[in-house]
Amino acid sequence: MWAMRLLVTGGAGFIGANFVHATVRERPDVQVSVLDSLTYAGSRESLVPVAEDVRLIEGDVTDAALVSALVSEADAVVHFAAETHVDNALADPAPFVHTNVVGTFTVLEAVRRHDVRLHHVSTDEVYGDLPLDAADRFTESTPYHPSSPYSSTKAAADLLVRAWVRSYGVAATISNCSNNYGPYQHVEKFIPRQITNILTGRRPKLYGRGANVRDWIHVDDHNSAVWRILTDGTLGRTYLIGAEGERDNLTVMRTILRLMGRSEDDFDHVTDRAGHDLRYAIDPSALYQELGWRPGHTDFEQGLRATIDWYEANESWWGPLKNAVEATYAGRGQ
Ligand code: NAD
Numbered sequence: 001m002w003a004m005r006l007l008v009t010g011g012a013g014f015i016g017a018n019f020v021h022a023t024v025r026e027r028p029d030v031q032v033s034v035l036d037s038l039t040y041a042g043s044r045e046s047l048v049p050v051a052e053d054v055r056l057i058e059g060d061v062t063d064a065a066l067v068s069a070l071v072s073e074a075d076a077v078v079h080f081a082a083e084t085h086v087d088n089a090l091a092d093p094a095p096f097v098h099t100n101v102v103g104t105f106t107v108l109e110a111v112r113r114h115d116v117r118l119h120h121v122s123t124d125e126v127y128g129d130l131p132l133d134a135a136d137r138f139t140e141s142t143p144y145h146p147s148s149p150y151s152s153t154k155a156a157a158d159l160l161v162r163a164w165v166r167s168y169g170v171a172a173t174i175s176n177c178s179n180n181y182g183p184y185q186h187v188e189k190f191i192p193r194q195i196t197n198i199l200t201g202r203r204p205k206l207y208g209r210g211a212n213v214r215d216w217i218h219v220d221d222h223n224s225a226v227w228r229i230l231t232d233g234t235l236g237r238t239y240l241i242g243a244e245g246e247r248d249n250l251t252v253m254r255t256i257l258r259l260m261g262r263s264e265d266d267f268d269h270v271t272d273r274a275g276h277d278l279r280y281a282i283d284p285s286a287l288y289q290e291l292g293w294r295p296g297h298t299d300f301e302q303g304l305r306a307t308i309d310w311y312e313a314n315e316s317w318w319g320p321l322k323n324a325v326e327a328t329y330a331g332r333g334q
């Protein structure tokens, strides 16, 4: 008899796979089913360590009949599935509207029909960006002001969730988290791209001058906060998840180079991202105070070192993806 039957959408991607691993490890009384269409960003290999414990259904989150059937067998849904890379959204926004907006609509209709608890996973990018020198950070009451095709589709999805809560009484919570790092992150993203560039004899690539600030959180901390919200959060509420990890890209770049035994100047400046958000910063005090949550990985350098070790030890996971990703970046001058 299971304490909870959980449906995880996007569970073969970076954060979803780490969420599934942690759930299997720490909550053996939870039955986990994963719905994932295994896009370029999802991988069966990411779930190999838990293959015996988890059911993986290969399917699209916009497939209403499939989603309805899976939701009808679940007590709760954690919705990670999304198109997630800002540079890809700039090149072709169509899949972002499809998965992020229509996919979330499809999940909402299914949880409404079957009266199932939903946690919707979102991003701090929905709030737009902040000036560099400002003391202010994003809070739950910051107005939505997304900049990119990616963040605007995530914002649209969040607003659908809020409307389904208010109009239909759907039992949902939302979380908006800052930039994650850790194992199983696709090599298109900033930190794994630089680590694997160094490991394959390429020079790391910094957009523009590297003054842009991101608020880094270890993926296991994001996921422990999602679990806390799922079990103890107030229905209808939005929670911001962050771990006070603000750093500019140049600093992160130099830290990676130093930890990997290279000169801190051994990188290239490349074409900046169009519309590049300057700074994200989360004020996590509501989550700390209301739910008593705290991050476990408070030493960024230590987390980064462990992440570098993981990429060094797992070239079989990322190696087959690397050349194609770099060819796409080269085509964009990045
Ligand atoms: P990811 O790109 O690594 O993984 C996304 C997963 O969704 C993949 O497994 C992919 O196959 C799956 N997917 C995509 N389209 C699908 C579809 N139509 N049907 C079914 N599955 C589909 O992304 P991630 O970094 O793990 O992000 C997960 C969630 O967390 C997203 O909702 C993202 O917006 C949010 N988020 C990410 C970060 C971050 O720093 N990575 C920060 C805050 C919030």
Ligand code: TDX
Pocket: 084, 085, 086, 087, 122, 123, 124, 125, 178, 179, 180, 188, 189, 190, 191, 193, 205, 206, 207, 208, 212, 213, 214, 249, 273
């Ligand atoms: O090669 C690079 N060089 C570089 O300087 C890459 C890939 C990125 N960058 C910069 C752009 C950003 O300022 O590094 C920063 C981080 O870039 P990404 O890893 O692409 O992340 P970001 O655009 O900040 O978005 C991420 O965090 C929020 C995730 O991809 C989103 O899914 C999440 O919602």
